[in-house]
Amino acid sequence: MTETDRRTFLLQAGALTAAALVPGIAFAADVQLNAEISVAIIGMGRQGRSIAGELQKIKGVKVAAICDVDPGRLRSGARRVSGVATFETHSQLLDTAKDVSAVFIATPTHAHRTILEDAIAAGKHVYCEAPLASTVEDCKAITAAARGASTVCAAGLLARSNPVYKLARTFFRSDSVRDLIAMRAQSNDKTTWRNPSSDPAREKALNWRLDPALSTGLAGELGTHQFDVIHYYRGVYPTSIQGQGSIRLHKDGRKVYDTVSAALTFEDKSVLQYAATLGNSYEGTHEAFYGSNAAIKLAWTHGWMFKEADAPTQGWEVYANRQQFHNEEGITLIADATQLASQGKLKSGVGLPNPPLYYGLGDFLKSVTENTPVATTMQEGARATIIGILVDQAIRLGETVTIDPNLLGEA
Amino acid sequence: MPITLAANAMGTRFELVLLDDDTHRLRSVGELALREITDCHQRFNLFDPGSWLNSINRRAGDEAVGLDDLTFQLLDICQQVHRDSDGAFDITVAPLMYATGLHNPSGPGDAAQLEKARTCIGMHHMHLDPDAKTIRFAKPGMSLDLGAVAKGFAIDLAIELLQEHGVTCALLHGGTSTAGAIGSPPDQEAWRVKVRAHNATQSNESAITVHLNDSALSVSAPVGRVIESHGKTIGHIMDPRTTAPASCGAFAAAVGRSACLADAWSTALLVLGNRPAAMPKDMQAILPGQTVAEPVVSTTNQSTQTKPRGHTRVTTMEGVST
Numbered sequence: 157m158t159e160t161d162r163r164t165f166l167l168q169a170g171a172l173t174a175a176a177l178v179p180g181i182a183f184a185a186d187v188q189l190n191a192e193i194s195v196a197i198i199g200m201g202r203q204g205r206s207i208a209g210e211l212q213k214i215k216g217v218k219v220a221a222i223c224d225v226d227p228g229r230l231r232s233g234a235r236r237v238s239g240v241a242t243f244e245t246h247s248q249l250l251d252t253a254k255d256v257s258a259v260f261i262a263t264p265t266h267a268h269r270t271i272l273e274d275a276i277a278a279g280k281h282v283y284c285e286a287p288l289a290s291t292v293e294d295c296k297a298i299t300a301a302a303r304g305a306s307t308v309c310a311a312g313l314l315a316r317s318n319p320v321y322k323l324a325r326t327f328f329r330s331d332s333v334r335d336l337i338a339m340r341a342q343s344n345d346k347t348t349w350r351n352p353s354s355d356p357a358r359e360k361a362l363n364w365r366l367d368p369a370l371s372t373g374l375a376g377e378l379g380t381h382q383f384d385v386i387h388y389y390r391g392v393y394p395t396s397i398q399g400q401g402s403i404r405l406h407k408d409g410r411k412v413y414d415t416v417s418a419a420l421t422f423e424d425k426s427v428l429q430y431a432a433t434l435g436n437s438y439e440g441t442h443e444a445f446y447g448s449n450a451a452i453k454l455a456w457t458h459g460w461m462f463k464e465a466d467a468p469t470q471g472w473e474v475y476a477n478r479q480q481f482h483n484e485e486g487i488t489l490i491a492d493a494t495q496l497a498s499q500g501k502l503k504s505g506v507g508l509p510n511p512p513l514y515y516g517l518g519d520f521l522k523s524v525t526e527n528t529p530v531a532t533t534m535q536e537g538a539r540a541t542i543i544g545i546l547v548d549q550a551i552r553l554g555e556t557v558t559i560d561p562n563l564l565g566e567a
Numbered sequence: 568m569p570i571t572l573a574a575n576a577m578g579t580r581f582e583l584v585l586l587d588d589d590t591h592r593l594r595s596v597g598e599l600a601l602r603e604i605t606d607c608h609q610r611f612n613l614f615d616p617g618s619w620l621n622s623i624n625r626r627a628g629d630e631a632v633g634l635d636d637l638t639f640q641l642l643d644i645c646q647q648v649h650r651d652s653d654g655a656f657d658i659t660v661a662p663l664m665y666a667t668g669l670h671n672p673s674g675p676g677d678a679a680q681l682e683k684a685r686t687c688i689g690m691h692h693m694h695l696d697p698d699a700k701t702i703r704f705a706k707p708g709m710s711l712d713l714g715a716v717a718k719g720f721a722i723d724l725a726i727e728l729l730q731e732h733g734v735t736c737a738l739l740h741g742g743t744s745t746a747g748a749i750g751s752p753p754d755q756e757a758w759r760v761k762v763r764a765h766n767a768t769q770s771n772e773s774a775i776t777v778h779l780n781d782s783a784l785s786v787s788a789p790v791g792r793v794i795e796s797h798g799k800t801i802g803h804i805m806d807p808r809t810t811a812p813a814s815c816g817a818f819a820a821a822v823g824r825s826a827c828l829a830d831a832w833s834t835a836l837l838v839l840g841n842r843p844a845a846m847p848k849d850m851q852a853i854l855p856g857q858t859v860a861e862p863v864v865s866t867t868n869q870s871t872q873t874k875p876r877g878h879t880r881v882t883t884m885e886g887v888s889t
Contacts, residue, residue, distance in 0.1 A: 202602065209610065212635065213622040228731065238633040238700055350595035354731045408591040510617035511609075 184319040184508055187518030189216040191525040196221035196256040196280075198246045198271055199263035200233030201351075203285055207260050208237050210514040217521065221253040226362065228354050246271045250278040258308075258524050260517075261285060264364045265372065269294040276305045283520045285312040287380040287541040288534065290372050292563065295538040295545075299567050302534035310520045310530045311537020314456075315385045317516040320508055324452055324459040324489050328389050332461065332470070333447030336390075336426055341382040341443040343374065343432040348406055349414070368411045373548040374432040375399070375416055378441070380544035383420070384536065385443050385454065386428055393543060394420035394428065396558045399551035405435035416551045420543075430547065453486065457508040460486030477506050538567035572597040576608035577718055579742030585729070586736040586753065596732045600725040604741070607721035610638075611713045613661060613670070623702060624661070624710035631701035639700050641713070641720050642693075644827055649690040651845035652835035657690050657807030661712035669803055670712075683708065685810045719785055719830030722747040726826070738779070744786050747826040748779035762786055762820050762853065775820075775853060783826035785833040788818040806838050813838045820853035 193216060197204050200222050211217045223243040224230040234242050243249040246263075249256075258281035261271050265287050275282045282302075288311055289295045302309035315321045327333065351362040364370045365377060372380075387393060397420050401413030415433040422428070442455040449467040453460045462484050476487045488506045508515075519531040542564060550557040570590055573582045581604050587593045610619040619638070626632050634642070648656045661670070666684035668675030675681070692705040713720075718741035726747050729737055738758050740746040748758045757778035777784050789804045806813035819836035821829040832850060836842065842852040 205606070209606075209619060212619060213617075215626070235636040238635045347598055348591075348595045350591070350598075352592055352596045352599060352732050354733070508617070514617065 187214045192216045194218045194220045194255045195258045197260045198223045200224040200229045204262035223249040266290040266370045273301045276301050281308040281524045283310050288537045295567050299534050299538045308523045309534050311532045313384045313532045314512040314516040315388045316531040317519040318512045320459045334449035337446040339428040341430050343378045343441045346437045366410050366412050375547035376544040380540050383543040384540035394422050396421045397550040398556045401551040418547050459489035539564045574601045576605050581741045584738045600729050603724040604721040611717045613712050627702050627704045628707050631703040634700050648831040654808045655838040656835035658711050661710040715834040716830045718745045719826035722826040747783040751780045783829045784822050785829035786820040787833040787837040789815040817855045823850035
């Protein structure tokens, strides 16, 4: 195919794809289950509580048991879940809560492997928060356990369940973005990342993310989710990583960097510029793909397209809602734009009505109750986790790390 | 050494002032407390279709919805204040707020929509089952609006968490209309909070000073959002007993051990215009023209100026080095 032929084909394919998909997707519908299900949450820190909160909104889900080794967190969690049994350890929960058919693992990353193996051995369906592990060895063990499981196993990476991300991916893969120029991902927040405890003896255990021996740093703990977005969109992994980091704000004796950056290079020489900090929250967490026709910016609950002046106009754009960002005009990426516009509800369709977590949990529960394919497999979760571990390694060493494709293949 | 943390939630700014020697630990505890507040914002936000409150609103007309302990506790407090205020406080006004256009960006509905909204107002149509810990609406179209209590409830939870982590000296406020205190500043007996009417000048002469020590204050006033509806100007305070805009005084304030109760009662007092007999004895009502007969403790140099709810200016902390 000549370059002219290819361009003509892409133009047609892109226009058709966008026009066909916009009215066709049931965008961000509420989760509806065909059967009731009893579940448990292991780990009632911030993420465990968020999981409980989202499950509470899904009809047919009964959170029957929760577990945390920290009494304060367990007590706090119990107040937020109706009529729930509480356990101090996951072993007690798995031994006692026989009516539970699925477990959500939201413990510190380094504790995932043992709990996941025990849960699979107990015959439970497993949803494990990402990153899946803090070492490559644990990643391999987790995928091996999942492969041998007769139950549903899913990784808690949310891009593949996120309606905004799914929709934007169709634009990314059409002519709307066209030739990929560059990629960027950032995760900015202003927080100490430190967890206090009412029991000083528990402080060290609770602050595992600040323990260099256990933590995979900002790149591992947060970046993993974004590296998975890049793979979900492109289908390829980086081949080398250059990184650096420092402590810019939280000079409290910590060794884990509070500000990091890395360049992840792919085989086609395209580069993902990654940056994360705990010292400033400007622009929060988002990913951006820069193409020759447009850039797409994804911020988990919202997505926008910023078109180049010479990019072709597509029919659906007439209905699109727009937001101004200084000199740039972002077209908000929503499905059902035609229908929403006819109802005068275009603005109410902007952004996700529920947090991304809600859709990730919903997909997992549908896999369990209706045998639908898992949105994010443990293998995909493990590979994204390994990328996160390697980016953290490059940042710690301040050197270039080359990625052995076999390492990802083994996961 | 004091540290200050803040977060945006519930359409306003929450601020925490914490005092302790271990500032690193204090900051992390403060962040955890702010998380309680943002958690409440996410759960009880009427304007977020994905909130837990809206999940209840969508389902409770069709089925009994199971409630967690915290949500049940919050709704139970609301029911208690509704009863003790003879219906002047009511969290079922959401359909009316929407129909009048106060909560609807598209503006007011027509007369039929307004009339329909009026039929589903009343907390006696909200059935809380204390044994099953469930909620059920008796009337179709009902929905709850926790805007009058969510800030106070969030501050109560934040205070509880701070105390669990050993904090003995703190002041928290949400949008300067609801404040809660733990202990008092060093060498002083209380946090001093000044309440000024909306139309008062900056002079402190017109201010009422409230002293907080392990207690909370909430102030309500009929200022803030107004809309034009069917040729009339409507303020954001509705009298749920008449389903019409309330004839309010300049402000009303309540002081008590719980910020949530103070929040609910300041709204009820604003609608009532006087202190009802059933208001808890351990709570203080402050209405225009009254002097505060019995301050909680004696005067100090620390003070917070609190403007009535609806006024958007940030609290000033006098004498607190942050």
